[in-house]
Amino acid sequence: MRVLVVTNDLPPRVGGIQYYVDQLGRGLVSAGDEVVLLGSSSEGADAFDRTAPYEVVRERTPVLLPSPTVARHATRLVEAVGADVVLFGAAFPLGILAGPIAERTGVPSLGFTHGLEVSATRMPGGSAMLRAIGNRLAAVTYVSHWCEEHLRGAFGPVPDHHLLPPAVEPGEFHGAVSGDAVRDRHGIGSAPLVVCVSRLVERKGQDTLIDCLPRWRREVPGTKLMIVGDGPHRGSLQRRAADRGVSEHVVFTGQVPGPELPQHYAAADVFAMPCRERHRGREVEAFGIVFIQAQAVGVPVVAGGIGGVPDAVRDGETGLLVDGTDPDAVADAVGSLLSDPDRSSAMGRLGAQWCAREFSWHARTRELRGILAGLDGPATGPAGTQSFDSAPV
Structure with a gap:
């Protein structure tokens, strides 16, 4: 399977979301998949990228926004690597790009959620934005039952919904570790x-x-x-x-x-x-x-x-x-x-x-691969294939 990951959240930046995206990317590579990440720039990125098990392509900006430029670059990467699926490291807000990518390539997208999206539902226009994103994604994952409870309705009926909690690497975190x-x-x-x-x-x-x-x-x-x-x-x-x-x-x-x-x-x-x-x-x-x-x-x-x-x-x-x-x-x-x-x-x-x-990353990667393999295609209907220029971003 060839996977393009579009994300602002990857090392060397530190945080739970960055760790989550990186670990699942590494897991996909270990399982034999080809993974390319399109991300934003950050201090120390060159050193990380040289040793990462996946290819990293970085835009010359500290933050990727769901802009026409990023949509074009992501679409070109999908075509260049022959991606079978696009994975958004955080569905909000970059998941809105799933629409133009699907329209131009026919490739479906999955979006991770991490809790920020719940906050978005409490901001003016946030719920409408999440529904627009949901209409363009083939699947959405949630890190907890609480996230799913608060977001399933916001994303709407178009995407598939899956629980995909974080995990640990059992070779590093285990009961025999000494402090x-x-x-x-x-x-x-x-x-x-x-x-x-x-x-x-x-x-x-x-x-x-x-x-x-x-x-x-x-x-x-x-x-x-x-x-x-x-x-x-x-x-x-x-x-x-x-x-x-x-x-x-x-x-x-x-x-x-x-x-x-x-x-x-x-x-x-x-x-x-x-x-x-x-x-x-x-x-x-x-x-x-x-x-x-x-x-x-x-x-x-x-x-x-x-x-x-x-x-x-x-x-x-x-x-x-x-x-x-x-x-x-x-x-x-x-x-x-x-x-x-x-x-x-x-x-x-x-x-x-x-x-x-x-809670092992090996098991979590296996679950993710099953979800990705089950994606039939991009979200359908007018909202799912709407061009970027007419999308409400």
């Missing part, structure tokens, strides 16, 4: 440790973890907090730790290379990210790949129970879902696991078994 080297590097030793891996943005809830740390240290002496990642709120989080008198007990690692992530998860006694909705639901967690990464290495999790997160955690079995806006609930949940190592270990073991069984 000892990470603990030694940061002087943690054998102290109880809560870890959060995420971009440092307000909705992820690292501020709540800092607020809870004094209580945890009273109840479970010596407890420390490790915040892995970087982002615009790093400075404010560091100031918050100073204000709470816990600076010396909070480790900010900054951005960690991908190959080192499993060891950072494994260093934890508890993984916690009390995510919460912001801006009236325009910012929400559509799945939470960090939760399955933590569970895969055998660490129990405490998660903000919003959006699609319940798909990523078996509440009461592999972790605990809490209200991320309630600091007392977060403190209670994490504290209960820190103070009961036997319960934490049992949850961790079950989480590792569950993730090994349900």
Whole structure:
């Protein structure tokens, strides 16, 4: 199968969507498919592109927009590589290009969704845009049941609808991974440790973890907090730790290379990210790949129970879902696991078994290939084959 991927979301940019698109692209190549990515430019792209297992063609712009120029370039690539299918790394907004591509080549398109599209339904004109995109796609995938529940109606009856959650690489994330080297590097030793891996943005809830740390240290002496990642709120989080008198007990690692992530998860006694909705639901967690990464290495999790997160955690079995806006609930949940190592270990073991069984990229790639093979053709009808110039973009 020959696949053209059109996306703004690919490495070396860091994020869950970029990781998702890259892993499925690699999986398709490993399965014997030919994959070409049409993407936007970013710093460090040349180094990534030289080692990627698929061919990358980048436009000289930091953001691909659904413009006539991008439509023409994508169409030419479809013809040049003999693509059997076009895959949009994010259906919104680039999926609108499925119409002109299908009209000129007859090749069907599939669009991934990641949660941003739910936010679009709450913006003026967003629902109409999603319906226009749905009318042009042959299939849409969703990372969680929550996403499907909120988007199936928005995309309408034309495309096929499929669940395609994120996954982990079992050769990297597994129960035998050791976090000892990470603990030694940061002087943690054998102290109880809560870890959060995420971009440092307000909705992820690292501020709540800092607020809870004094209580945890009273109840479970010596407890420390490790915040892995970087982002615009790093400075404010560091100031918050100073204000709470816990600076010396909070480790900010900054951005960690991908190959080192499993060891950072494994260093934890508890993984916690009390995510919460912001801006009236325009910012929400559509799945939470960090939760399955933590569970895969055998660490129990405490998660903000919003959006699609319940798909990523078996509440009461592999972790605990809490209200991320309630600091007392977060403190209670994490504290209960820190103070009961036997319960934490049992949850961790079950989480590792569950993730090994349900969340592998190999299985997810197999599911994607089945979806792609089942695409009969482009969306039909006037809306499905409308030319770009008349499309409502």
